[in-house]
Amino acid sequence: MNKNNLSLAFYLFIFAANTAFAGHFHYSYDAAGNRISRSFSAQKIAVPHSNSPSKAIADTKHDIKVAPNPTTGIVSLSITNLAKDESGSVVVVDLNGTIVYSLKSISAANSLDLSSLPNGVYIMNVEISGMKTSWKIVKQN
Numbered sequence: 001m002n003k004n005n006l007s008l009a010f011y012l013f014i015f016a017a018n019t020a021f022a023g024h025f026h027y028s029y030d031a032a033g034n035r036i037s038r039s040f041s042a043q044k045i046a047v048p049h050s051n052s053p054s055k056a057i058a059d060t061k062h063d064i065k066v067a068p069n070p071t072t073g074i075v076s077l078s079i080t081n082l083a084k085d086e087s088g089s090v091v092v093v094d095l096n097g098t099i100v101y102s103l104k105s106i107s108a109a110n111s112l113d114l115s116s117l118p119n120g121v122y123i124m125n126v127e128i129s130g131m132k133t134s135w136k137i138v139k140q141n
Contacts, residue, residue, distance in 0.1 A: 038133070039063040062128055070138035073115030079128065082108045088128035092137065095121060114139055 028037040039061060063080040077090065090112065092101035100117055103110065106128070114122070117139050124135040 036067065037063060037065040038135070062131075064126060064133065064135075066124070066135050066137070069135075070140050071114060072141055073113065073139070075112040075114055075124075075137060077106070077110040077112060077124075077126070079106065079108050079110075079126075082106075082128065086129045088126065090127075091125045093123050093125070095123070 026039045027035055030036050061081060065076075065078045067076050069075070079088075082088070088106040090101075090103040090106055090110065091099055092112070092114065093099050100122065101112060101114060103112065106126075112124075114137070119140045120138075122137045122139060124137050126133050126135070
């Protein structure tokens, strides 16, 4: 598989992973038209036992902000409405799918040091209590 097909397969995988939950995105933009935040409103469906009806778990809404993007190294990741009992993680991968940075426990305010990475495009996967979303991060000096 050549590099272009591998990249396409990776993006399709990310798209499929993000469409596993019913929901929608809300975007915020600054005056110059740059996207500054994205929030995802999702409803996770519980898998029923064989003798119980389907039930929906309450909607979860987190406003996730990533700045600056593009970055020269330090990326700020802030998450609103993050409850103390919610767990989450961040994984940054390059376009080959190699994990280049991971943070196993997140809080409402996180700082990711990507300064040691070469310039390029990376995918940041954020997971909070089973909900997943991805961001494209551009690293440039």
